Amino acid sequence: xxxxxxxxxxxxxxxxxxxxxxxxxxxxxxxxxxxxxxxxxxxxxxxxxxxxxxxxxxxxxxxxxxxxxxxxxxxxxxxxxxxxxxxxxxxxxxxxxxxxxxxxxxxxxxxxxxxxxxxxxxxxxxxxxxxxxxxxxxxxxxxxxxxxxxxxxxxxxxxxxxxxxxxxxxxxxxxxxxxxxxxxxxxxxxxxxxxxxxxxxxxxxxxxxxxxxxxxxxxxxxxxxxxxxxxxxxxxxxxxxxxxxxxxxxxxxxxxxxxxxxxxxxxxxxxxxxxxxxxxxxxxxxxxxxxxxx
Amino acid sequence: xxxxxxxxxxxxxxxxxxxxxxxxxxxxxxxxxxxxxxxxxxxxxxxxxxxxxxxxxxxxxxxxxxxxxxxxxxxxxxxxxxxxxxxxxxxxxxxxxxxxxxxxxxxxxxxxxxxxxxxxxxxxxxxxxxxxxxxxxxxxxxxxxxxxxxxxxxxxxxxxxxxxxxxxxxxxxxxxxxxxxxxxxxxxxxxxxxxxxxxxxxxxxxxxxxxxxxxxxxxxxxxxxxxxxxxxxxxxxxxxxxxxxxxxxxxxxxxxxxxxxxxxxxxxxxxxxxxxxxxxxxxxxxxxxxxxxxxxxxxxxxxxxx
Numbered sequence: 001x002x003x004x005x006x007x008x009x010x011x012x013x014x015x016x017x018x019x020x021x022x023x024x025x026x027x028x029x030x031x032x033x034x035x036x037x038x039x040x041x042x043x044x045x046x047x048x049x050x051x052x053x054x055x056x057x058x059x060x061x062x063x064x065x066x067x068x069x070x071x072x073x074x075x076x077x078x079x080x081x082x083x084x085x086x087x088x089x090x091x092x093x094x095x096x097x098x099x100x101x102x103x104x105x106x107x108x109x110x111x112x113x114x115x116x117x118x119x120x121x122x123x124x125x126x127x128x129x130x131x132x133x134x135x136x137x138x139x140x141x142x143x144x145x146x147x148x149x150x151x152x153x154x155x156x157x158x159x160x161x162x163x164x165x166x167x168x169x170x171x172x173x174x175x176x177x178x179x180x181x182x183x184x185x186x187x188x189x190x191x192x193x194x195x196x197x198x199x200x201x202x203x204x205x206x207x208x209x210x211x212x213x214x215x216x217x218x219x220x221x222x223x224x225x226x227x228x229x230x231x232x233x234x235x236x237x238x239x240x241x242x243x244x245x246x247x248x249x250x251x252x253x254x255x256x257x258x259x260x261x262x263x264x265x266x267x268x269x270x271x272x273x274x275x276x277x278x279x280x281x282x283x284x285x286x287x288x289x290x291x292x293x294x
Numbered sequence: 295x296x297x298x299x300x301x302x303x304x305x306x307x308x309x310x311x312x313x314x315x316x317x318x319x320x321x322x323x324x325x326x327x328x329x330x331x332x333x334x335x336x337x338x339x340x341x342x343x344x345x346x347x348x349x350x351x352x353x354x355x356x357x358x359x360x361x362x363x364x365x366x367x368x369x370x371x372x373x374x375x376x377x378x379x380x381x382x383x384x385x386x387x388x389x390x391x392x393x394x395x396x397x398x399x400x401x402x403x404x405x406x407x408x409x410x411x412x413x414x415x416x417x418x419x420x421x422x423x424x425x426x427x428x429x430x431x432x433x434x435x436x437x438x439x440x441x442x443x444x445x446x447x448x449x450x451x452x453x454x455x456x457x458x459x460x461x462x463x464x465x466x467x468x469x470x471x472x473x474x475x476x477x478x479x480x481x482x483x484x485x486x487x488x489x490x491x492x493x494x495x496x497x498x499x500x501x502x503x504x505x506x507x508x509x510x511x512x513x514x515x516x517x518x519x520x521x522x523x524x525x526x527x528x529x530x531x532x533x534x535x536x537x538x539x540x541x542x543x544x545x546x547x548x549x550x551x552x553x554x555x556x557x558x559x560x561x562x563x564x565x566x567x568x569x570x571x572x573x574x575x576x577x578x579x580x581x582x583x584x585x586x587x588x589x590x591x592x593x594x595x596x597x598x599x600x
Contacts (some may be wrong), residue, residue: 007409010402011418018425018479021436024446028439081319091316095593100323102592103585106530108537110554111574114561115330118571121347122333144326147319152592176311198427205429208539211562222431229431229544233439241432252424256416 022245029238046239056224056240063204063221066135070142070203071196077143078150078195079188083180085151086158104148113212116141120213133215141213142203149202150195157191158184190262194255201248331578338571339364349567368572377551378573382580384551388467388542389535392474396482396531397524399475404486404523405516408493419487426480434473434544441469441545465547473541478534482527488595489523490516522591529588533581553577 029047033040050056081101088094104112120130120137130137161184169179185192207222214220221244228237340349353362372378407418425433440446441464448460463469493516501511517524539554546552553573561570 007402007406010399011406014399014403014479014483015421017476018422021440021476022425022428022433024440025432025436077319077322080315081323084316084319088312088316091312093320097316097320097323098593099586099589100327101319102589104327105592106533106585106588108534108554108577108581110537110539110557111334111578112327112330114557114570114574115334116326118333118337118567119326119330125347140326144323147322201427205427205431207429207431222429225429225435226431226540229435229438233435233442237435238439241435244432245428248428249424252420252427256420260416 025238026242026245029235029242031235031238034235046235047243049236050239050243053236056221059219059221059224062135062218066138066142066220067200067203069135069139070146071200073139073143074146074150074199074203075192075196078147078199079154079192081147081151082155082158083184086155101148101151104145105152107145109206109208110212112145113141113209116144116209117212133213134218137213137215138210138218138220141209142199142206145209146199146202149198150192153195153198154188154191157188161187190259193258197251197255201251204244204247334571334574337568338368338575339366340568340571341365341367342566342568347567348565365568368568369576371569372572372576378553378556381551381553381556382576385536385538385553386580388470388474388538388552389532392471392478392535393482393528393532395471395475396479397528400479400482400486400527401524403479404483404490407483407487408490415491419484422480422483422487425477426484430477430540431544433477434541437469437473437476438464438544441472464545465550467546467550469545469547470542470550470552473545474535474538477541478531481530485526485530486520486523489520489526493519522594525587525591526595529584529591533584533588536581537577 030042030044031038031040032043032045081097085098085101091097116137117133120133124130165187166179166183169183170176174182205222206220207226210220211223211226214223221240225237225240228234336352337349340352342348343350350365352364353360355361403422407415407422410418438445442448443460443462443464445464447463448457451457452460463472497515497519498511501515502508506514537554537557538552539558542550542552542555543558546555557570557573557577560566560573
C-alpha cells in the first residue's frame with residue numbers, strides 16, 4: 001500500500017532527524033582540535049579535563065543527589081495519585097484533583113518555577129522556612145512535576161490490571177493496605193521502576209525550575225552547562241553533554257530491559273498456571289478472564 | 295471513659311485510610327502547585343521595591359485599619375508596551391506553527407509505528423521516548439554546533455557548492471522553529487501512537503471491502519477516531535512552547551521575541567518580580583483554555599473511556 005511506504009519513510013527520516021544531531025555531538029566530543037568545527041583527529045582529552053573541573057564535579061554530585069531523592073518521592077506521590085484516580089471513582093473535588101495531577105505535564109516551566117519561588121519566599125517570611133533555598137527546594141519543585149509523569153505511567157498500568165485478583169484477596173479477608181502492598185504493588189512494579197527512572201532523568205535534566213528555586217551555592221549540572229553554553233560551543237561542553245546522553249540512554253535501556261523481562265515472566269507464570277489447572281482436570285480456559293465471584 | 299468510647303472518638307479525629315490516600319497527594323499538589331499561583335496573582339498587584347524580597351506588601355494593617363492596595367500599574371505597563379504584546383504574539387505564533395509542523399511530521403511517524411510488528415513497536419516507542427528524557431538543553435546545544443555560520447550544515451552546503459557564503463541560520467527564527475520541532479516532536483508522537491495502536495483494523499478492512507479508497511478510509515475513519523490523541527499531542531506541544539525559554543534563548547536572535555524569555559529577563563536581569571508575576575498571570579490566562587482541553591482529554595484517557 002502506498003500510504004504505508006510514505007509513513008515508514010517519514011518514520012525513518014524522523015528518527016534520523018532526532019538522532020543525527022546527538023550522534024554528531026558525541027563524535028565531536030572526541031575531537032582533538034580546540035576549534036569545534038574543525039576535525040583534528042580522535043582524542044579523549046576533553047573527558048580527562050572534566051575530572052579536574054571541581055566546580056563541575058560538585059554540581060554533578062548535587063544533581064545526582066537531587067535526582068535520587070526526586071525519583072523516590074515522585075514514585076510514592078505519583079503512585080498514590082494514580083491509585084486515587086483509577087480506583088476511587090467518586091469523592092469531593094475529584095475533577096480538581098485530576099486537573100492538579102495532569103496540569104504539571106503541560107504547564108510552562110517559567111510559570112511553575114516563578115510561582116514556586118514566590119511561595120518559598122512567602123513561606124520564609126511567614127513561618128521562617130525555608131531559610132535558604134537549595135537542595136530541598138529544588139527537590140520539592142522536581143517532585144511536583146515528576147509525580148505527574150509517574151501518575152500517567154502508573155495509571156495506565158493500573159487500568160490494565162485485572163480487578164478480580166484484588167477483589168479475590170479482599171474476599172479472602174485481606175485488609176485494603178495488605179492487598180495494596182502484597183497484590184497491587186508487585187503487579188505494577190515494572191511501571192513503578194519506569195516512573196522512577198523517568199523522574200531521575202527528568203530531574204537530572206531540568207534547568208528552568210532549578211534556576212528559579214535554587215539559592216546561592218547550589219548550582220546544578222544543567223545550570224552549570226547553561227551558563228557555559230550561553231557563551232558558545234565549547235569542546236568541554238560536548239564531552240559533558242555526551243556523558244549525559246550516555247547516562248540517559250543507559251537508563252532507558254535498563255527500563256526497557258527490565259519491563260520486558262517482567263512481562264515475559266508474567267506471561268510464563270500465566271501459561272504455567274493454565275497448564276497446571278488443565279492437568280488437574282479443572283477446566284478453565286483462561287485464568288485471567290475468569291469472571292469475578294459475585 | 296471506657297475503652298470503646300475512647301476508640302470511637304479517636305476514629306472520629308483520625309482520618310480514615312481512604313482520606314489519607316486521597317489527602318497526601320491532594321495536599322502536596324495544592325501546596326506546591328495550586329497555592330503558588332495565588333501568590334503570583336498577589337504579587338502581580340504589588341510594586342517593585344529595593345528590598346528583600348523586592349516587592350511591596352499589598353495590604354497594611356495600621357490602627358485597626360486594613361488597607362489593601364491593588365497596584366494595576368504592572369498590567370497597564372503590559373498593555374501599553376508594544377514589546378510585551380509583540381512577545382505574546384510571537385510566542386503564540388511560534389507555538390501554533392511548530393504544533394502544526396509537529397503534527398504533520400509526527401502523525402505519519404506514529405502511524406508507521408502503530409502498524410509495525412509488535413516487538414518492533416516497543417523498540418520504536420523507546421527510540422522516540424529516549425530523547426524526551428534527555429535535557430532539552432543538550433539537544434538544543436547540539437543544534438548550535440550544526441547551524442552556526444562555520445557549523446556543519448553551512449560547511450556541508452558550501453563543500454557541495456550549493457552556496458558561496460554561509461547562511462545565517464543560528465540566531466534567527468528559523469533556528470528556533472527547528473529547535474522547537476526537534477525538541478517537542480516526541481511529545482506529539484507518543485500520545486498519537488497510544489491512540490492509533492488501539493484502533494480496530496477491521497473497520498478499515500470493512501471500508502475497503504465496501505470500495506473505499508485507502509486515503510478516503512484513512513481520512514474518514516482513522517483521523518476522526520484519533521481525535522483524542524491529536525488533542526493531547528497538540529496541547530503537549532502548544533502549551534509548553536508558549537512559555538519556552540531555553541530554545542529562543544540559545545537558538546534565537548534579536549528578532550525572536552518570546553514571552554518566556556521576556557519573563558526570565560524581567561525576573562533575573564531586572565529583578566522586577568511584580569512585572570514578571572503579571573507576565574505569568576497573563577500567560578496563564580491565555581493558556582487556561584488549552585490546559586482545560588488537555589486535562590479533559592487526559593482525564594478521559596486515565597479513566598479508560600476513549
